[in-house]
Amino acid sequence: MNIRGVWALYSFEMQRTWRTLWQSVVTPVITTVLYFVVFGSAIGSRMEDIGGVDYGAFIVPGLMMLSLLTQSISNASFGIYFPKFSGTVYEMLSAPMSPIELVLGYVGAAATKSILLGLIILATANLFVDVRIEYPLVMILFLVLTALTFSLFGFIIGIWADGFEQLSFIPMLVVTPLTFLGGAFYSINMLPDPWRSISLFNPVVYLVSGFRWSFYGEGDVSIGLSLGITAAFLIACLAVVIWIFRTGYRLKE
Amino acid sequence: MQPIISISNLSKTYDGGVRALNSVSLDIEQGEIFALLGPNGAGKTTLISAVCGIVTPTSGTVLAGGHDIIRGYKKARAMIGLVPQEISTDAFETVWATVNFSRGLFGKAGDRAYIEQLLRDLALWDKKDAKIMELSGGMKRRVMIAKALSHEPEILFLDEPTAGVDVELRRSMWNLVRGLRERGVTIILTTHYIEEAEEMADRVGVIRGGEIIVVEETEAIMRKLGKRQLTLTLTEAMETVPDALAEWHLELADEGHRLVYSFDANDESTGIPSLLRRMGDLGIGFADLDTSKSSLEDIFVGLVNAQQEPAA
Structure with missing residues (x-):
């Protein structure tokens, strides 16, 4: 195992976060604060509790999940896409790094950034609403599992992408709508049928639901279903990444 | 001694169907400077990329230091440094950070003293805290070399190291390459500048259409394939070469003012004295004479053209 190589790659990616602090951390935090101001304070104060949870507190897991999914994807996809774009990927391909080590470096850094961001958002939320976490270990498990899974998903998108447009296509046009419709701001039990049943086909429902369960x-x-669906998506992403490295798909000819 | 790189029947066909390498076999000896020459699209970069792990070979084997580049890729790659043709660096990183990053990527522990010396050798020490985007093209190329040498490789691939650089930098690169060889590093370079190969290389390989067409020691290839020429500046221009001089296969140049005789320098008899005598007999006078030997470039062009002719 080339531990030093993994650490070099991981540190390099983490340093990019500090170099782009506004883009990586401050912007998502400000966006989340705005959500709290609009949905938590302005609208939330006029809404009833949901399942005995204050609306402002109810949306915290959903908001965290929204940032976690979009940031995991964008961090990991940009992390591998940029070396492809600039040509520096030659160094990764010619280094004594196994595919697993490369994934550990890139995906590990992207997931770490997302987890840190999630925790910052949680701390920020505490300034606005009273957040309680009934199952902190499950919350951490979901946080880590989701960050890893969607960082892997982002890594796949970064390898697949041919341009910056494709890079933002899935986070903006697929993941964000699915998260908004996945119960981030409401319980899908509030929806009438057939919309509730249709919502069950949205994989983000299971992520938000499981994460919210760990809070309230x-x-x-x-x-169990939430954990199962998340784990299944993780395995699917792993399988695709293994295939990418076996075939060299869009990495090397 | 076992070659440090052993390439056997290496072939590469790209997805589009282009056969870039066709059963290439080549041994590189430890400590030598090997120049790979070839026209554009000959397969030089593909060959280097296949050895370094950037391109997956279709068939064949490559051993680097006895390690197979597929099965034992970690050990093989750890021995190799690569300076690609294109300048590809992280524009926002500092010189110090990017060179240390490369060292870490190859699994080497940090060594401030080594990296400092490396940057000093490459005249980059003053720029160690500068972002790469702030450097000139020549400096960026040196950063690429520093990155490739950061992990103390035993084998260094230089793909067109002096393409587009000025004469002064080219000379300093040559000195650097010689210095590396003195430290025991094996160097394989591709170049368009034949002068570069002639100046530096111990051996030369010529690749064309994905096939190695000749591999020789630079001196030997010059000796074997090199022609010498005798140029006579005539006192009076002539329209055609007289039949009486046909056996020397002379050529007229400079609108009939010069007579050129090509001969093999290795032949026991060059034919020059008899030619001069015959010219005297015929009353053909000359004001000046000059001999020259063909450069590696002439040999290279001759080889490539000779290979093209049968296919045409």
Whole structure:
């Protein structure tokens, strides 16, 4: 195992975060604060509790998940796409690094950034609403699992992307709508049928539900199902990444 | 002694169907400077990329230091440094950070003293805290070399190291390459500048259409394939070469003012004395004479053209 190589790659990616602090950390935090101001304070104060949870506090897991998904994807996709774009990927391909080591470096850094961002958002939320976490270990597990899974997904997008437009296509046009419709700001139990049943086809529902369960002990679907769906997506992403390195798809000819 | 790089029947066909390498076999000896010459699209960069892991070979094997580049890729790659043709660096990184990053990527522990010396050798020490985007083209190329040498490789690939650089930098690159060879580094370079190969290389390989067409010691290839020429500046221009001089296969140049005789320098008899005698007999006078030997470039062009002719 080339531990030093993994660490070099991981540190390099983490340093990019500090270099682009506004883009990487400050912008998502400001966006989240705005959500709290609009949905938590302005609108939320006129809304009833949901399942005994104040609306402002109810949306915290969903907001964290929204940032976690979009940031995991954008961090990891940009991390591998930029070396492809600039040509520096030659160095990764000619280094004594196995595919697993490369993934650990890139995806590990992207997931770390997302987790840190999630925790910053949680701390920020605490300034606005009273957030309680009933199952902190499950919350951490979901946080790590989701960050890893979607960083892997972002890594795949970064390898697949041929241009910056494709890079932002899936986070903006697929993941964000799915998160908004996945119960980030409401419980899908509030939806009439057939919309509730249709919502169950949205994989983000299971992420938000499981994450919210770790906070308040209640979710739209069972915690086991949420964990199962997340783990299945993680395995699917891993399988695609293994295929990419076996075939060299869009990495080398 | 076992070659440090051993390439056997290496072939590469790209997805589009282009066969860039066709059963290439080549041994590189430890400590030598090997120049790979070839026209554009001959397969030089593909060959280097295949050895370094950037391109997946279609068939064949490559051993670097006895390690297979596929099965034992980690050990093989750890021995190799690569300076690609294109200047590809992280524009926003500092010189110090990017060179140390490269060292870490190759699994080497940090060594401030080594990196400092490397940057000093490459005249980059004053720029160690500068962002790469602030450097000139020549400096960026030296940063690429510093990155490639950061992990103390035993084998260094230089793909067109002096393409587009000025004469002064080219000379300093040559000195650097010689210095590396003295330290025991094996160097394989591709170049368009034949002068570069002639100046530096111990051996030369010529590749064309994905096939190695000749591999020789630079001196030997010059000796074997090099022609000498005798140029006679005539006192009076002539329209055609007289039949009486046909056996020397002379050529007229400079609108009939010069008579050129090509001969093999290795032949026991060059034919020059008899030519001069015959010219005297015929009353053909000359004001000046000059001999020259063909450069590696002439040999290279001759080789490539000779290979093209049968296919045409």
